[in-house]
Amino acid sequence: AQSVAQPEDQVNVAEGNPLTVKCTYSVSGNPYLFWYVQYPNRGLQFLLKYITGDNLVKGSYGFEAEFNKSQTSFHLKKPSALVSDSALYFCAVRYATGGSYIPTFGRGTSLIVHP
């Protein structure tokens, strides 16, 4: 079985400060990891993904994430938060089962950036 955990329901950060949204996973074999963002009353938007190669992945809107195999983590980061980054963030993992890949999403973390 595979799972994704986002241990924080909410993260609060002041504008201009660095932000981290945590994600850990459990999966057999190699994981494919994704981050999505959901703004209020909108669908999810893809931010970035890790497939293989460099552990540091850069994505949209200045976000990046670091894949750490030993800690089974894929934390989302941004050096300087903006108020407009306030949204719901989902980590997702895809794994192989029966030849197809079933996406599993974490429960989401609400990021609130204060002016």
Add this chain to the structure above:
Amino acid sequence: DTAVSQTPKYLVTQMGNDKSIKCEQNLGHDTMYWYKQDSKKFLKIMFSYNNKELIINETVPNRFSPKSPDKAHLNLHINSLELGDSAVYFCASSQSVWGTGSYNEQFFGPGTRLTVL
């Protein structure tokens, strides 16, 4: 141009009614999905079709029936609606989930907010 579109955006109906939600994608993707997002924002996959073939059918009441007339469309029909069906339903698409397409990201529609009274 909207990549993944859903209609209607809002759906308010009485318990016991039957309703449908339509989804269309113009991305040329082979795989489409239906997700349910509950009031706590938890996202749960319901169904997935690859090239009109059902490949994922999670534990969902059989009152929910997906239908894919072609690979650009995936509709969701719900019979005998219940209060607990109230949620936001998202359609999504991606490149094929098979083989090298397995790591492709998903594109989500804007959602359909279903309210059952």
